[in-house]
Amino acid sequence: MYNDKNKQKIVDIIKNAARKHSLWVLAYGTGCGAIEVPATMTSRYDAERLGVRGAATPRQADVLLITGYLTVKTLKRVIRVYEQMQDPKYVIGFGSCTINGGMYFDSYNTINQLDLYLPVDVYISGCMPRPEAVLEGFGKLQELIGKGIANGAQQYKENLDFYRENQKKVIKNWDFQDYNW
Amino acid sequence: MESLLMNILGAVTTFLLAFAVGMTYGGLRRKIVARVQNRYGPPFYQNFIDAFKLYSKSTAIHHGAMHFLGPAFIMVSSVVSLMFIPVLTNNQWFPNLNFQGDLIFLIYIMVFGPLGMALGAGQTGNPNSAIGVTRGLSQMVGFEIPWVMALIALMVQYKTTSITGLLDIQVQSGHWFMFENPFAFSAAILASLGMFRYSPFDIVGAPTELASGPMSENGGKFLFVMMSSGSVFAFVKLTLIVDLFMGGASNLIILVIKTFLLYMIPVTYGIVSPRYRTEQSITYFWGWPLFFGLIAIIYAVFF
Amino acid sequence: MDIINIILVIFFAGALITAFAAKISSIVQDILFIGTILATSIIFFLNINTNTETIINLSHINLTLGLTPLSLYFAFIVFGLAVLAGFYAVGQMQGKKKKGYFYFNYLLSIAAMFGILVSKDLVSFFIFWEIMTWSSYLLVIYNGENVQKTGIKYFVLSAIGAYSMLMAIVIIHSLTGSFLISDLISGFNNMSANMQILIPVLLLTGFGVKAALMPLHIWAPDAYSNAPMSYTAIFSGALSKMGIYGMVIVFLTLITKLPQETLIRDIIAWLGAITAAISTLWAIKQDDAKRLLAYSSIGQLGYIVVGVAIGTPLAMLAGLFLAFMHGVFKSTLFMVVGAIEKQTGTSNLKEVTGLIRKMPWTFIAALISIIALAGIPPLGGFVGKWMLYESLITSNHYLLVTLVFFSSTAAFLYCYKFLFGFFLGQEEKEWSHVKEAPAIMVVPMLILSLISVVLGSFPQLILKPINSALSYYSLPDTYNNLWKESMIFNKWGDQVALTPIVYGVAIVFIVFAVFLFFKNRKTSRYVTTKDISTSGEVPKEHENLTFKENFFQPFLRAVEPAMKRQMDKYMLAFAKGLEDLFDFTRRIYNGNGQTYAIYAIIFVIILLLLSNNLFS
Amino acid sequence: MVGTPVLFIVIPLLAAFIIPLTGMVWKNSVRIIPGLVLSYMLALSVSLMWHITETGTVVEVIAGWKPPIGINLVFSPFSGFLATLMIFLGLLVWAYSYKFKRNVDSEPALKYFILLMLLVTGSVGIVLTGDIFNMFVFIEIVGISGYGLTSFYTRRDSAEAAFKYLFMGSIASTFLLLAIMIIYSQLGTLNIAEIADKMPMMSNKLKVISLIFFILAIGIEAEIFPLNGWAPDVYTQAPGPIGAAFAGIVVKSAIYASVRLVYTMFDLSGALDLFIVIGLITFIVAETTALRQERLKRMLAYSSIGQMGLVMVAFGIGTKEGIFAALFLIFNHAIIKSLLFFSGSYLVYNKKNKFIKHVNGMGKYLPITSILFTIGAFAIIGLPPFAGFWSKLAILTAAADSKMLMLIAIILTVSILEAVYYLRVINRIYFFPKKKSTEAKKPTLNALIVMISLGIIIMVIGFYPDLITGIIDRAATDLMDKTGYIKDILTINN
Amino acid sequence: MEKYLEILNYTIYGAAILLLLIGLYGALTKKSLIKIVLGLSIMDSGVHLLMISIGYLKNGTAPIFSPGHENELAKMVDPVPQALVLTAIVIGFGVTAVALALVIRLYKHHNTLRIDEIKNLKW
Numbered sequence A: 001m002y003n004d005k006n007k008q009k010i011v012d013i014i015k016n017a018a019r020k021h022s023l024w025v026l027a028y029g030t031g032c033g034a035i036e037v038p039a040t041m042t043s044r045y046d047a048e049r050l051g052v053r054g055a056a057t058p059r060q061a062d063v064l065l066i067t068g069y070l071t072v073k074t075l076k077r078v079i080r081v082y083e084q085m086q087d088p089k090y091v092i093g094f095g096s097c098t099i100n101g102g103m104y105f106d107s108y109n110t111i112n113q114l115d116l117y118l119p120v121d122v123y124i125s126g127c128m129p130r131p132e133a134v135l136e137g138f139g140k141l142q143e144l145i146g147k148g149i150a151n152g153a154q155q156y157k158e159n160l161d162f163y164r165e166n167q168k169k170v171i172k173n174w175d176f177q178d179y180n181w
Numbered sequence B: 001m002e003s004l005l006m007n008i009l010g011a012v013t014t015f016l017l018a019f020a021v022g023m024t025y026g027g028l029r030r031k032i033v034a035r036v037q038n039r040y041g042p043p044f045y046q047n048f049i050d051a052f053k054l055y056s057k058s059t060a061i062h063h064g065a066m067h068f069l070g071p072a073f074i075m076v077s078s079v080v081s082l083m084f085i086p087v088l089t090n091n092q093w094f095p096n097l098n099f100q101g102d103l104i105f106l107i108y109i110m111v112f113g114p115l116g117m118a119l120g121a122g123q124t125g126n127p128n129s130a131i132g133v134t135r136g137l138s139q140m141v142g143f144e145i146p147w148v149m150a151l152i153a154l155m156v157q158y159k160t161t162s163i164t165g166l167l168d169i170q171v172q173s174g175h176w177f178m179f180e181n182p183f184a185f186s187a188a189i190l191a192s193l194g195m196f197r198y199s200p201f202d203i204v205g206a207p208t209e210l211a212s213g214p215m216s217e218n219g220g221k222f223l224f225v226m227m228s229s230g231s232v233f234a235f236v237k238l239t240l241i242v243d244l245f246m247g248g249a250s251n252l253i254i255l256v257i258k259t260f261l262l263y264m265i266p267v268t269y270g271i272v273s274p275r276y277r278t279e280q281s282i283t284y285f286w287g288w289p290l291f292f293g294l295i296a297i298i299y300a301v302f303f
Numbered sequence C: 001m002d003i004i005n006i007i008l009v010i011f012f013a014g015a016l017i018t019a020f021a022a023k024i025s026s027i028v029q030d031i032l033f034i035g036t037i038l039a040t041s042i043i044f045f046l047n048i049n050t051n052t053e054t055i056i057n058l059s060h061i062n063l064t065l066g067l068t069p070l071s072l073y074f075a076f077i078v079f080g081l082a083v084l085a086g087f088y089a090v091g092q093m094q095g096k097k098k099k100g101y102f103y104f105n106y107l108l109s110i111a112a113m114f115g116i117l118v119s120k121d122l123v124s125f126f127i128f129w130e131i132m133t134w135s136s137y138l139l140v141i142y143n144g145e146n147v148q149k150t151g152i153k154y155f156v157l158s159a160i161g162a163y164s165m166l167m168a169i170v171i172i173h174s175l176t177g178s179f180l181i182s183d184l185i186s187g188f189n190n191m192s193a194n195m196q197i198l199i200p201v202l203l204l205t206g207f208g209v210k211a212a213l214m215p216l217h218i219w220a221p222d223a224y225s226n227a228p229m230s231y232t233a234i235f236s237g238a239l240s241k242m243g244i245y246g247m248v249i250v251f252l253t254l255i256t257k258l259p260q261e262t263l264i265r266d267i268i269a270w271l272g273a274i275t276a277a278i279s280t281l282w283a284i285k286q287d288d289a290k291r292l293l294a295y296s297s298i299g300q301l302g303y304i305v306v307g308v309a310i311g312t313p314l315a316m317l318a319g320l321f322l323a324f325m326h327g328v329f330k331s332t333l334f335m336v337v338g339a340i341e342k343q344t345g346t347s348n349l350k351e352v353t354g355l356i357r358k359m360p361w362t363f364i365a366a367l368i369s370i371i372a373l374a375g376i377p378p379l380g381g382f383v384g385k386w387m388l389y390e391s392l393i394t395s396n397h398y399l400l401v402t403l404v405f406f407s408s409t410a411a412f413l414y415c416y417k418f419l420f421g422f423f424l425g426q427e428e429k430e431w432s433h434v435k436e437a438p439a440i441m442v443v444p445m446l447i448l449s450l451i452s453v454v455l456g457s458f459p460q461l462i463l464k465p466i467n468s469a470l471s472y473y474s475l476p477d478t479y480n481n482l483w484k485e486s487m488i489f490n491k492w493g494d495q496v497a498l499t500p501i502v503y504g505v506a507i508v509f510i511v512f513a514v515f516l517f518f519k520n521r522k523t524s525r526y527v528t529t530k531d532i533s534t535s536g537e538v539p540k541e542h543e544n545l546t547f548k549e550n551f552f553q554p555f556l557r558a559v560e561p562a563m564k565r566q567m568d569k570y571m572l573a574f575a576k577g578l579e580d581l582f583d584f585t586r587r588i589y590n591g592n593g594q595t596y597a598i599y600a601i602i603f604v605i606i607l608l609l610l611s612n613n614l615f616s
Numbered sequence D: 001m002v003g004t005p006v007l008f009i010v011i012p013l014l015a016a017f018i019i020p021l022t023g024m025v026w027k028n029s030v031r032i033i034p035g036l037v038l039s040y041m042l043a044l045s046v047s048l049m050w051h052i053t054e055t056g057t058v059v060e061v062i063a064g065w066k067p068p069i070g071i072n073l074v075f076s077p078f079s080g081f082l083a084t085l086m087i088f089l090g091l092l093v094w095a096y097s098y099k100f101k102r103n104v105d106s107e108p109a110l111k112y113f114i115l116l117m118l119l120v121t122g123s124v125g126i127v128l129t130g131d132i133f134n135m136f137v138f139i140e141i142v143g144i145s146g147y148g149l150t151s152f153y154t155r156r157d158s159a160e161a162a163f164k165y166l167f168m169g170s171i172a173s174t175f176l177l178l179a180i181m182i183i184y185s186q187l188g189t190l191n192i193a194e195i196a197d198k199m200p201m202m203s204n205k206l207k208v209i210s211l212i213f214f215i216l217a218i219g220i221e222a223e224i225f226p227l228n229g230w231a232p233d234v235y236t237q238a239p240g241p242i243g244a245a246f247a248g249i250v251v252k253s254a255i256y257a258s259v260r261l262v263y264t265m266f267d268l269s270g271a272l273d274l275f276i277v278i279g280l281i282t283f284i285v286a287e288t289t290a291l292r293q294e295r296l297k298r299m300l301a302y303s304s305i306g307q308m309g310l311v312m313v314a315f316g317i318g319t320k321e322g323i324f325a326a327l328f329l330i331f332n333h334a335i336i337k338s339l340l341f342f343s344g345s346y347l348v349y350n351k352k353n354k355f356i357k358h359v360n361g362m363g364k365y366l367p368i369t370s371i372l373f374t375i376g377a378f379a380i381i382g383l384p385p386f387a388g389f390w391s392k393l394a395i396l397t398a399a400a401d402s403k404m405l406m407l408i409a410i411i412l413t414v415s416i417l418e419a420v421y422y423l424r425v426i427n428r429i430y431f432f433p434k435k436k437s438t439e440a441k442k443p444t445l446n447a448l449i450v451m452i453s454l455g456i457i458i459m460v461i462g463f464y465p466d467l468i469t470g471i472i473d474r475a476a477t478d479l480m481d482k483t484g485y486i487k488d489i490l491t492i493n494n
Numbered sequence E: 001m002e003k004y005l006e007i008l009n010y011t012i013y014g015a016a017i018l019l020l021l022i023g024l025y026g027a028l029t030k031k032s033l034i035k036i037v038l039g040l041s042i043m044d045s046g047v048h049l050l051m052i053s054i055g056y057l058k059n060g061t062a063p064i065f066s067p068g069h070e071n072e073l074a075k076m077v078d079p080v081p082q083a084l085v086l087t088a089i090v091i092g093f094g095v096t097a098v099a100l101a102l103v104i105r106l107y108k109h110h111n112t113l114r115i116d117e118i119k120n121l122k123w
Helices: A010-020 A030-041 A072-084 A095-099 A132-147 A150-157 A160-170 B002-036 B046-056 B065-084 B103-124 B127-158 B163-173 B181-196 B213-219 B220-245 B252-271 B278-283 B288-302 C005-021 C026-046 C069-092 C099-118 C121-142 C145-176 C181-190 C194-211 C219-226 C229-257 C260-283 C289-310 C314-344 C362-373 C380-393 C397-421 C441-458 C461-471 C498-518 C554-560 C567-588 C593-614 D005-024 D029-055 D075-097 D107-128 D132-150 D158-187 D192-201 D204-222 D230-237 D242-263 D270-291 D298-318 D320-347 D368-382 D387-401 D407-432 D445-463 D466-480 D483-491 E002-029 E033-055 E068-076 E079-110
Strands: A023-028 A052-053 A062-067 A092-093 A122-124 C053-057 C062-066 C486-489 C495-497 D058-061 D071-075
Touching: A010 A132, A010 B046, A010 D298, A023 A072, A023 C495, A023 E002, A030 A132, A062 A072, A062 B127, A062 E068, A072 A160, A092 A095, A092 A132, A092 A150, A092 D005, A095 C026, A122 A132, A122 A160, A122 C441, A122 C461, A132 D320, A150 A160, A150 C498, B002 B065, B002 B220, B002 B252, B002 E068, B046 B220, B065 C498, B065 E002, B103 B127, B103 B163, B103 B220, B103 C362, B103 C397, B127 B163, B127 B213, B127 B278, B127 B288, B127 C380, B127 C397, B163 B220, B181 B220, B181 B252, B181 C461, B220 B252, B220 C441, B220 C498, B278 B288, B288 C397, C005 C026, C005 C062, C005 C099, C005 C145, C026 C069, C026 C099, C062 C121, C069 C099, C069 C229, C069 C314, C069 C441, C069 C461, C121 C145, C121 C181, C121 C219, C121 C229, C121 C260, C121 D387, C121 D407, C145 C181, C145 C194, C145 C219, C145 D407, C181 C229, C194 C229, C194 C260, C219 C229, C219 C289, C219 D204, C219 E033, C229 C289, C229 C314, C229 D320, C260 C289, C260 C554, C289 C314, C289 C380, C289 C397, C314 C362, C314 C380, C314 C397, C314 C441, C314 C461, C314 E033, C362 C380, C362 C397, C362 C441, C380 C397, C380 C441, C380 C486, C441 C461, C461 E002, C495 C498, C498 D029, C567 D005, C567 D270, C593 D158, C593 D204, C593 D270, C593 E002, D005 D029, D005 D071, D005 D107, D005 D483, D029 D075, D029 D107, D071 D075, D071 D107, D071 D483, D075 D107, D075 D242, D075 D320, D075 D466, D107 D132, D107 D242, D132 D158, D132 D230, D132 D242, D132 E079, D158 D192, D158 D204, D158 D230, D158 E002, D158 E033, D192 D242, D192 D483, D204 D270, D230 D242, D230 D298, D242 D270, D242 D298, D242 D320, D242 D483, D270 D298, D298 D320, D298 D387, D298 D407, D320 D368, D320 D387, D320 D466, D368 D387, D368 D407, D368 D445, D387 D407, D387 D445, D407 E033, D445 D466, D483 E079, E002 E033
Parallel strands: A023 A052, A023 A062, A062 A092, A092 A122
Antiparallel strands: C053 C062, C486 C495, D058 D071
16 A cells, blocks of 8 residues: 555545654664663653654554664664564664764674665664754654655565565574565 | 344443543543653643554564454453443433443453453563563452452442442432542542552553563554553543442533542552552552551441 | 162272273273263263152161252262263373272262262261262372372371261260251250350361361362372362362251351351462462462362351352352363373473463363353353352451452462463473364363353353252242342342343453454464564574563562461471370380380389279 | 080190191191181081070080089170180181291291190180189180290291280289289189179279289280280281281280170279270370381281270270170271281281381282272271271260260371371382382282181171171170179079 | 287288299399299299188198088188199299290390390380
């Protein structure tokens, strides 16, 4: 149903309206970005007024928030968490490290570009991005959802081979179950 | 045939009312908590959005039959107990299912839900779920005692075990039981703190340590059912206390006012309290609430 | 010959033949065993008659056998369970040693239970009681060397009970000159006040042992958990009910005539309630399913005792109804454990996990029985619990009802532990080979759980015989008064109508089950229990994701003060002390012939010194 | 009339002296003749029992001297019952040990059977005689044959046991003589009936003293506490069947003697209470001691002592029900304890110390013996439907009828201990693994027959006690009837 | 003279009892098996003496019935104790013999004659 990018059924409009105002975030607290999330959620910036709310487990979450650099080891877990999330799901890359490796661009054990491995819907740049930027990122994501074009999960499913290839390139001890839906 | 149809219609209306009220109260609670924490907070209808979103999520995986049936059990508990509670005193709008309800039956059907949730959570195999469930059941043993004692005090005092009977006595005499037997009311209120599982008694979900406990493997529709069941259940509990202690409600507005006031007790208590450990939570209920319960029974017997 | 005699003879003959048929073939043995049970139960069910009376004349004692409505009710339990557990036992005993031994004692104890129920005089009652005791004792020690202590404990406690009963019996005989129960009842008013207290107390001690009442219960956990499970189904389901049967008679006929009636009733009821509470706590602590169920049995028997002891019509109904229900669901659960033990080789809740997909039918039986056990509507257990609470509240036992309620609520904990431990949780590779138990074991369980379900909506099936049993002992007719069809009400007129409840629960359940289950079953995919949110970690085979250790630790920590003291330990210490004492006293026989001679002289001297007092 | 009571004494005595002679001619006659003699005696006594139901007590006057001057033998329902029982047990012991002695050391079967015959003679004599000095003689016969049988095996500690027995026995005989002499010097007669008749003439003090001496002397044979130190040793060290013979024959005769004393001869009111107290103490001490035994036979011995204490208690109750119960208990104890000794000695066969642990796992290797032992144990514990239950019920009923509630409580409490130690053994038999060094000895055919017939008797009596209760009832009535006894003897004309 | 005889009578009783007590003392206190057997024998003798003295009649005649001596019936000593004592002596002899035989066996078996060391069978 996400195939037609510009055409949404009325049901989808309602659904997306609900989805964009109810983003349950699974904050994968890697790197230094994790410290920005509490600030975003608590009283000064209060992301909850936008419907953004923490989720405890991947099964409940809509948004995977990756807050910083990802070592290869961490990547493995992130992929698993992502695959455990239920559709519809979105990924927010948080901070420069997820975009181009940031200050770890030449590290031997971090990945440089997150969207080679996971379909990122929204990047938030900065090192680190301030809560205002984070909120901006969430706003962007809501906008995309409202339009019905935040379809990273769809991409992932379609281009699974590509992602798998990239993932297996860096992750040597590959022991995942198949991701077959 | 017609009455059956009316019954079903009435059941659906009651359910919808309970759902709506429960959801709204949940949203209001979030708002209030946010305001207390000096935040703006989500809109009061945020819970509806969340519920709808959860409903619209896909259910791509499951862990077996009990994973499906567990939420169904919870819903059974909430809805059936709703069926047996007189929502309003004059039975004009919701006449059909205000069955000559029995209090003991209600006590039992109310624990049906946690057990069903426990089963559903059990099959997922997540250790956090099991831990959450054990905590929940333990806590339940804690608060059931003062709760039951309060109810027994009422039953003893007015020589009936029927909810409707207790309600009728209040309506006819015009005296609320919360003033007739304040100790029973105190015990019931303190026990209801535990029933709502808001902080400081939120040891079951405990998102920070148990990853939301029994719910941790449930997303999408499962969570939707759980959430709506929780809302209905909140309504059930509030209405029950209103019926038992506060003279019921003759129309919806009074009902909402009374239940909302009642609801504010656990909410406000929760805002200012940090979380208990499990055994602290249990022994909390075996302290003052139990004492109040005892006094309530003695009061009921001798005065 | 009379029907009762025929049944008894078939039982005894069948037991002997079955025991010796081991020489011929194992299958013949099975067939004989089942044949005996079936033959007797068919004869019984086809010829139910409470009018006949058989008298066996001995020179000093007349043994009178005959059915009363009350014993008929209990005989239903015994025979029903005997047949079902019999089929189950055949399945469970396949390939086990000492089959003949097992069948022999099994049949004998069933026969003895039947004998107890048809006894109209105290001597035959006692005879069958003792046969029941030793045949069950032999089955308790079935598992060999390491259960000897258990066996001795069981036997000693049983002997304490039986002997206090025997004492009561001989006292009754000396006072009334007859062993007939009816003579006891009619002659009870003429006895002196002391005897009127002593006799019921002694009898209650005797019955209390089998009913696992508080200070006499220490045998039960070990005995229940160590007997073969197919027998424990009978043991806990039917045999323990014999104690209840006796108590019912005592309470209905003797205690009512006492001036101290309320005191005794309260004491026994409180004992029952305390039994229920403490054993529930202990059940929560157990890690072995058998012991868990054993403690649970004690607790449930505690409720029954409470009902019987309070003794108002509703309480009696509750007690007897719960007795039936307990027979049904607890034997199912023991059968479940037996099936699991047979399939996996262990009954430890910590070890076995995730059998729900391996043994689905067993799980269904377990689930239904657990719901019935927890007393959750709409199954049969709730009906009994409801009647119990209502009767306690309407008869002014407010603290008692709180205590009972506490244990009933706490029972959820072990109920969940049982289900979770065996069927839910992680599916370990260790148990991936496990298959469903054979049909001969599963079908009895399912039949029993079906009974639990049926009784939830049609309790009148059981309430009717209870009613006639109670009216036999001159309690008021309860039909129209306390129950009518599937409506039950207390004396204040408050009622619970089971039909709407059952319909309501069923409809709502089906609606949501359809909503979740059937709608999503096709579109969703089963994933193993390894695929859970473990902070992104991929669980390895060796990693233990099962939460079993210290399952209810916080709760147990909260109730720790109540569990500090254990009757068991006191009794064992007492026994140890006695043994040490006897070890000391037997040193009188020091082996020196001269000392013995000196004893003799001292004996004479003492007698001579005392002669003035002795022979006046 | 089929025969006279004197044959009970004469025939076995004769046989005992003839056996050595015939043994020189035909070796097997040593084994066979005692059996024939005992069977004949059994037939005789049974027919006599039959006879006396019609004609009443048979009094046999020896050598034409009428009572009270001459010695007389009394075959009353009471003494006849005991005599029959003893002869029956003697026969069983004979049958059990028929092949038993063939391969034991080099000791000939000869001595064994002679002594056995003497033992039976003496015991039957004690029961039948109506003369206290004669009773003394028979007691000494029993004693001496008992010493011999006890020390039968030279390899064991049997001499030690025999010496203890002898030591106590000598003291007993001394005091018995003293007591007899006191009575004789005062009343001038030795006939029991006449003594009973004249007893009011005796001064109370001497009466008491003589009774005490009697109790000491007979109490040593009857194994009452504290005079029973020898008993366990003897039971343990004597050959297996002799244990049964002691428990079933010798002790019974001593009990008979004491009962005869108290019920017939002495008219002291406190004596029955003394019986209860002594019996109870014996019962308690013996059973508690048995609880802690490590050796099977010793345990059985203490159990036997305890049962005897119970019999004393039952006699001490003093009512007819009490005597009925006591006699029933005597009967049951005789058959049950014999079965236990018989089967028990196979369970610990060829073991020097005969520890209880040696029975481990025997249920598999000696199935029939084990089942019989189990039946015996269940019966002696008093579990229905075995024989022991009825006697236990009888004794308790008797106690209850006499309003002795504490007595009932104590008996039942101690019975629990009894159950415990028997069950320990049974558990070991069936559920403990056998030690490799333990080897099972299959019982010989004759032993098996004896044990099975005993087991059947136990079961049959258990299911239908009426078979025996009639006889016991008559015996009890007879014992209660003191004047009848005196009349029967003193007015005899033949 | 009669007085003396009376005293003598009591003396005999006294002596018999004394003998009995001496024997008893020996049997109960001496540790040697032989001495114990001796003590038992002495006890026996004491009893036998007592028995005889009971039957004794001063100036009595032998208890022989013969025509013409009917008036001496009252003067005859009682014959029964004599018969009894003969029996008793025989029995006592037999017992002593068995006892000594046992003592020999005990000595062979235990290499001691001390009774308090022969305690294999106890408790």
